[in-house]
Amino acid sequence: DAKTTQPNSMESNEEEPVHLPCNHSTISGTDYIHWYRQLPSQGPEYVIHGLTSNVNNRMASLAIAEDRKSSTLILHRATLRDAAVYYCILRVIGTSYGKLTFGQGTILTVHP
Amino acid sequence: DGGITQSPKYLFRKEGQNVTLSCEQNLNHDAMYWYRQDPGQGLRLIYYSQIVNDFQKGDIAEGYSVSREKKESFPLTVTSAQKNPTAFYLCASSTSGLSLVYYEQYFGPGTRLTVT
Numbered sequence: 001d002a003k004t005t006q007p008n009s010m011e012s013n014e015e016e017p018v019h020l021p022c023n024h025s026t027i028s029g030t031d032y033i034h035w036y037r038q039l040p041s042q043g044p045e046y047v048i049h050g051l052t053s054n055v056n057n058r059m060a061s062l063a064i065a066e067d068r069k070s071s072t073l074i075l076h077r078a079t080l081r082d083a084a085v086y087y088c089i090l091r092v093i094g095t096s097y098g099k100l101t102f103g104q105g106t107i108l109t110v111h112p
Numbered sequence: 113d114g115g116i117t118q119s120p121k122y123l124f125r126k127e128g129q130n131v132t133l134s135c136e137q138n139l140n141h142d143a144m145y146w147y148r149q150d151p152g153q154g155l156r157l158i159y160y161s162q163i164v165n166d167f168q169k170g171d172i173a174e175g176y177s178v179s180r181e182k183k184e185s186f187p188l189t190v191t192s193a194q195k196n197p198t199a200f201y202l203c204a205s206s207t208s209g210l211s212l213v214y215y216e217q218y219f220g221p222g223t224r225l226t227v228t
Contacts, residue, residue, distance in 0.1 A: 043221055044217075099160065101157075102156075104153060
């Protein structure tokens with residue numbers, strides 16, 4: 001499986017934008033980029049996913065580099081509730097099962 | 113409300129005892145999964161099931177067993193053969209993994225198991 005590399009931790013102030021980077025230099029053409037986040041003592045929750053084009057949803061935006069070797073999750077206005085561990089995951093759609101391979105993720109701290 | 117229920121939230125057992133963790137979903141999902149999370153680490157897949165009466169081993173299945181007799185339920189048994197059972201256990205579900213359409217996984221709140 002292609003691997004992802006994320007910073008161990010990042011900090012932000014409330015109301016400011018946050019850019020969470022993810023490197024995936026060995027990504028293949030069929031790998032989708034997924035982001036999940038895990039709030040303290042809870043199960044992970046889906047944030048966003050994409051293949052080639054930038055994506056937006058109500059939670060965040062995903063910016064994918066033209067060569068697809070990196071991507072950035074963008075939280076437009078961080079709130080205290082966004083403090084969580086953010087996981088960048090690669091997965092091939094249409095595989096026989098939906099295994100998600102979680103790395104250690106990025107711990108996001110949001111300051112009031 | 114649709115979702116995934118895991119019970120109990122905290123579970124304590126003595127070493128050498130088997131323990132069963134409950135996972136129920138009312139999302140009408142075909143696929144269900146069990147993950148384990150150790151402190152400061154990501155999740156690792158224990159078992160998964162794509163359909164009733166069928167399940168497959170994940171990356172760390174040794175010392176665990178599952179059953180899938182109903183679509184809504186996917187209980188996990190942590191046996192005495194599991195060397196380090198103390199961990200945070202998470203159950204998830206999704207629409208069938210056989211589709212080419214993207215599907216997200218929905219996670220339960222987790223069960224924190226402590227074995228002493």
